Amino acid sequence: MNQEHNQPLAALQTAIQMEIDGKKCYLQLSKTGTDEAGCKLFAALAEEEDIHLKKFEQIFRALDSGHIWPDVTLGDSQAATSVGIFTQTPAGHKGSISSELKSIQKAMTMENQTLDYYLEQAGKSTQPLEKQFYQAVAAQERVHHALLLDYFEYLKDPAQWFTMKEHQSLDGG
Numbered sequence: 001m002n003q004e005h006n007q008p009l010a011a012l013q014t015a016i017q018m019e020i021d022g023k024k025c026y027l028q029l030s031k032t033g034t035d036e037a038g039c040k041l042f043a044a045l046a047e048e049e050d051i052h053l054k055k056f057e058q059i060f061r062a063l064d065s066g067h068i069w070p071d072v073t074l075g076d077s078q079a080a081t082s083v084g085i086f087t088q089t090p091a092g093h094k095g096s097i098s099s100e101l102k103s104i105q106k107a108m109t110m111e112n113q114t115l116d117y118y119l120e121q122a123g124k125s126t127q128p129l130e131k132q133f134y135q136a137v138a139a140q141e142r143v144h145h146a147l148l149l150d151y152f153e154y155l156k157d158p159a160q161w162f163t164m165k166e167h168q169s170l171d172g173g
Contacts, residue, residue, distance in 0.1 A: 016057060042107075048140065
């Protein structure tokens with residue numbers, strides 16, 4: 001095999017491992033989280049990582065079989081629908097909020113690393129379908145990071161989060 005064939009396969013192997021690690025992390029957080037809303041968010045993110053994993057594996061199999069980069073679409077991020085789960089002030093935690101905040105920060109770092117990797121691969125791409133796919137998965141990783149940041153802000157200061165999300169005025173008018 002030549003270098004031109006090996007580079008996309010090596011990049012896909014890295015992407016596959018990143019998605020496996022992400023799914024594993026989110027599944028663990030969904031079981032050990034301190035807030036019910038967060039556990040639901042982590043479970044939704046684990047499902048999205050699994051979708052990404054399956055798409056990367058599909059592409060890997062096609063390229064490994066000697067085919068060109070297939071036209072694989074991701075669809076819209078479904079984890080974004082999890083935003084509605086933050087409807088009540090956090091209560092009934094099973095553990096420390098500071099522990100949950102640290103977990104969220106770790107997850108946001110992981111999302112940023114995968115985002116950067118996918119954008120790097122899109123920049124290296126010579127095939128339009130490859131570039132489009134990496135850009136699409138990067139966009140979903142961006143959504144994941146935004147959801148995690150939203151959850152972080154929700155836990156850190158629920159009153160401020162509700163004020164910001166509800167756009168309520170404090171002027172009495």
